Amino acid sequence: MMQLYNSATRKKEEFKTHTPGHVEMYTCGPTVYHFAHIGNLRSYIMEDVLEKTLRYTGYDVNRVMNITDVGHLTSDADEGEDKMLKGAKRENKSVMDIAKFYTDAFFSDCEKLNIKTPDVVQPATGLIDDFIHMVEGLIAKDFAYFAGGNVYFDTSKLDRYYVFNDHNEEDLAVGVREGVEEDTNKRNKNDFVLWFTKSKFEDQALKWDSPWGVGYPGWHIECSGISLKYNGEYLDLHCGGIDNAFPHHTNEIAQTESFVGHEWCKQWFHVHHLNTTGGKMSKSKGEFLTVSLLEEKGYDPLVYRMFCLQSHYRKGLVFSWENLDNAVGTFNKLIGRIANLKPGDDVDQAVFDELKAKFVAALENDLNTAQAMTAVYDVLKAKTTDATKLAVLADYDYVLSLDLLAKAEAKRQENAKAAAAKTGGGYTIVGEGDPAIDALVMQRYEAKKAKNFAEADRIRDELKAQGIEIIDVAGGAQWKKI
Numbered sequence: 001m002m003q004l005y006n007s008a009t010r011k012k013e014e015f016k017t018h019t020p021g022h023v024e025m026y027t028c029g030p031t032v033y034h035f036a037h038i039g040n041l042r043s044y045i046m047e048d049v050l051e052k053t054l055r056y057t058g059y060d061v062n063r064v065m066n067i068t069d070v071g072h073l074t075s076d077a078d079e080g081e082d083k084m085l086k087g088a089k090r091e092n093k094s095v096m097d098i099a100k101f102y103t104d105a106f107f108s109d110c111e112k113l114n115i116k117t118p119d120v121v122q123p124a125t126g127l128i129d130d131f132i133h134m135v136e137g138l139i140a141k142d143f144a145y146f147a148g149g150n151v152y153f154d155t156s157k158l159d160r161y162y163v164f165n166d167h168n169e170e171d172l173a174v175g176v177r178e179g180v181e182e183d184t185n186k187r188n189k190n191d192f193v194l195w196f197t198k199s200k201f202e203d204q205a206l207k208w209d210s211p212w213g214v215g216y217p218g219w220h221i222e223c224s225g226i227s228l229k230y231n232g233e234y235l236d237l238h239c240g241g242i243d244n245a246f247p248h249h250t251n252e253i254a255q256t257e258s259f260v261g262h263e264w265c266k267q268w269f270h271v272h273h274l275n276t277t278g279g280k281m282s283k284s285k286g287e288f289l290t291v292s293l294l295e296e297k298g299y300d301p302l303v304y305r306m307f308c309l310q311s312h313y314r315k316g317l318v319f320s321w322e323n324l325d326n327a328v329g330t331f332n333k334l335i336g337r338i339a340n341l342k343p344g345d346d347v348d349q350a351v352f353d354e355l356k357a358k359f360v361a362a363l364e365n366d367l368n369t370a371q372a373m374t375a376v377y378d379v380l381k382a383k384t385t386d387a388t389k390l391a392v393l394a395d396y397d398y399v400l401s402l403d404l405l406a407k408a409e410a411k412r413q414e415n416a417k418a419a420a421a422k423t424g425g426g427y428t429i430v431g432e433g434d435p436a437i438d439a440l441v442m443q444r445y446e447a448k449k450a451k452n453f454a455e456a457d458r459i460r461d462e463l464k465a466q467g468i469e470i471i472d473v474a475g476g477a478q479w480k481k482i
């Protein structure tokens with residue numbers, strides 16, 4: 001049974017779903033005004049591992065994600081300029097062009113990190129009518145009011161305006177409004193905007209007609225509206241980075257539960273930050289690292305994925321080039337060890353099941369990916385056949401998604417080429433990394449050189465019987481399994 005820390009109760013709990021065996025999962029998606037930095041991607045990597053763990057352990061999952069292409073202001077509270085408009089001005093492009101460009105860039109980064117695309121991906125601008133309908137419903141139930149041109153959620157109408165308060169000061173600071181004039185339309189300090197028609201930034205590019213005038217939705221309403229549409233009224237699991245907890249998730253809970261009239265989501269999963277030595281990595285600071293930059297510097301994006309898996313999602317993770325270089329060393333050694341395993345078909349099912357159980361136990365322990373990575377080394381050390389080890393690693397890799405076997409195969413071929421280059425005598429053998437076969441190919445060459453064609457043919461037949469085909473090429477031979 002999956003034990004998962006729940007930010008809403010601040011406890012590790014058994015994961016339960018509304019419908020047994022089925023998970024309705026929602027993830028706050030990116031604000032597409034800039035490239036995602038590797039901090040954002042830490043959150044998406046860990047959420048991907050969570051989704052895959054649930055599928056791996058037998059759940060059927062419906063995962064929904066929004067794309068924020070309108071309404072997210074430069075502060076997570078209701079102040080500041082629209083982030084999308086800021087991006088468009090910076091690059092002298094239209095808001096829609098900016099959204100398309102950075103949405104594509106986001107999914108291309110995800111692909112490089114083996115992050116699966118959610119079942120439903122919905123840009124906020126595609127569902128404005130649903131948000132308007134929800135705001136109307138909140139007004140009708142007296143949970144929202146119109147003042148000074150905007151519609152606000154009235155937090156005083158709730159018995160408990162839920163605040164996630166288990167995270168540290170640094171994370172909470174995003175919700176605190178400093179040096180910003182107070183919005184005098186608000187009845188209560190925590191009230192938040194559901195629909196804007198008046199903001200200090202009159203040049204808002206995207207606007208829609210609404211019962212309250214031409215304007216645009218607040219940021220929080222999009223996640224509620226999108227989740228209600230695609231996940232239904234009972235959400236099992238809501239994910240995001242820890243900075244989303246307050247005020248964003250707090251406000252999502254307030255408006256959704258008021259709208260549907262019952263508890264909405266039981267389980268909240270928050271990934272802690274990737275920090276640099278200078279503090280939290282953030283897009284607005286302008287100094288951030290992207291997947292493309294890692295690639296430019298010669299790093300395999302999957303090394304970054306492994307770097308994230310090596311530590312727990314509920315702890316801050318410090319990024320430094322030195323730490324990433326250490327991960328490169330670990331990754332290469334791991335691939336090297338897997339490359340030394342000999343493929344075969346003698347899989348020991350009992351050992352396979354035992355090793356799988358170890359891996360599942362690590363993941364079901366509040367997604368302990370560091371422990372799951374240790375299980376990989378336990379496989380390599382296990383007293384069993386190489387075929388069993390390879391089968392287990394292929395199975396683990398559904399969740400880890402590090403391309404372990406494909407990379408090991410590439411490494412084997414690289415080793416074979418390196419070995420072949422050493423064969424000498426001007427005769428180069430390129431094979432699949434099996435020294436015994438290389439030796440037979442070499443014997444055949446020697447036989448041919450000595451004009452002992454019968455012996456050369458005999459060796460060719462012997463190799464054929466083992467399922468090996470030899471192709472004579474200029475300056476040597478190539479062999480492959482057929």
Ligand code: AMP
Pocket residue numbers: 028029030031032038039040041042043068239240241242243244271272273274275280281282283
């Ligand atoms: P945004 O595109 O800014 O809306 O953020 C996308 C996701 O990344 C959200 O779930 C954020 O909570 C998360 N996030 C932002 N900064 C970091 C960070 N430094 N480390 C981990 N996750 C982050």
Ligand code: ZN
Pocket residue numbers: 027028029223240248
């Ligand atoms: Zn959200």
